[in-house]
Amino acid sequence: MFSPALQVKAPQLVLEKQTVGLICETTCSLTDAFIWYKNGEALKIHSKTLQLQSERSDSGRYSCAVRGHEHLPSPAVSITLISLQVKAPQLVLEKQTVGLTCETTCNLTDAFIWYKNGEALKIHSKTLQLQSERSDSGRYSCAVRGHEHLPSPAVSITVVYPPQSTSVSISPSGEIVERDSVTLSCSSDSNPPAEISWFKEDTFLKYGDTYSITDIKSEDSGNYYCSARNKHGSQASAAVTVNVMYPPQNVSVSRNGSGEIVEGDSVALSCSSDSNPPAEISWFKEDTLLGSGDTYSITDIKSEDSGNYYCSARNKHGSQASAAVTTSAGKASESGDAENASVQDGRDTDTKKPEEEEIEYASITIHHPASEAK
Structure with missing residues (x-):
């Protein structure tokens, strides 16, 4: 009597949305087609490998058989689909305390693994607390300990902050002589990038990262400064003195x-x-x-x-x-x-x-x- 040895090779836990292949392994050499079963119901798949896109409905017990020998199916294996995702805001204000939560449908969650930009962190709780320093910006994911090969999709955290370290530089440097051309440049550290405004004394001049004066004259002498502003605040630079020689x-x-x-x-x-x-x-x-x-x-x-x-x-x-x-x-x-x-x-x-x-x-x-x- 013909009795092929059959078994389904598949992971027990599959992350939602993860593509996974179940393989029907057999010692039978007459395997022109296979039959796949889910929870005892035949599927319309006849290849050696059953590909799943890992929807929640794919959880169940899977077995296979060689066509013509349907009465000799393999032992069934259970596929458990787990949902794993990081819950967190995308934008975080600097110095604001924020918690990232690793949410999962898996009930075997005695510990978690957290990742930042693919590097494991020394945090094993379900929630990752951040004090929102600028260095905290990055991509975060989590996994259940023991199933590190199944991390959640990464989410991006961006730390935003008002303008800081606003300053003005003059080019070219050195003495400014009448009829020279001079460019003032404003630099500021902020996220999102700031809008720059230029002033001479208290008179508004223009918007933009630079302010240029061509064919400079003695009346262009004075104190210039820039102001950087975004939705989180503003900061003015110290004034620089343009001293035109003539x-x-x-x-x-x-x-x-x-x-x-x-x-x-x-x-x-x-x-x-x-x-x-x-x-x-x-x-x-x-x-x-x-x-x-x-x-x-x-x-x-x-x-x-x-x-x-x-x-x-x-x-x-x-x-x-x-x-x-x-x-x-x-x-x-x-x-x-x-x-x-x-x-x-x-x-x-x-x-x-x-x-x-x-x-x-x-x-x-x-x-x-x-x-x-x-």
Whole structure:
């Protein structure tokens, strides 16, 4: 009598949604077709392997037989389908305590195994507690101890947080000279990424990670900062100072007082200039260097002090000379009448060396007191 040896090779526990194959093994060589049974009912599968997609309804007792020998089925094996999943929020706010739960239909759950990004953790309870540090972001799964080959599907945990460490950098670094191009960049650590706003002092400029200034001018000097904002909060950077360097401009000479100048008076000439860094001031009479400093003083003025006076302002980026102030000495009449003294200031807008300036003249008349009658 023919009696084939038959058995079903299959795992006892199958994770839901896991593809698994049941194999009908036999010593019979006349196996052109097989019969599969579930809970004693024949299935419409005639291959040696029965593939299951592991739906919950697939739990049951499975056996097989060689066609033509249906009265000699294999012993039945039980397939138990278990459901295993991690219950957790996808987004977690930094510093928020959150619990991940390993849910299963398996009743043989004396301990669990937790995984983060595929690496086993030293946690064996059903619930995994997180304090929600940034490093806690990742993919988490769990398994029943003893069935580590059947982990749950992984779920992603993302830790979100407001902007931090917001700062501004300037490119290129180093000294900024008029007409250069400068780019300010804002960096911020946040999740989700922050929206960046730019400000000069307290005036809004634009949105975006960078703020660029081309052909920079002296009026672009000032304090700039960025503000980073997402749905969880905002943070402003410290301000950075943009200090634009430029050569002297608007150089001019003024004198103290506005009345007539009489021989023996004292006169102070002052030089003003707009520049960055501040200019060094030099004083000239005609083409003769007199000295340096913001002012030039003449005490006990005499007729030989008459002449053309001007100042020159110079820094590392250029120079400019003022218009000249001309002093001319004239004697007063015996009646004591004298010409009035006046000053007219002019400006030269070109940046030149003092000897290259086209000097404009203003008149200062020095009066001699009338001689006493004898």
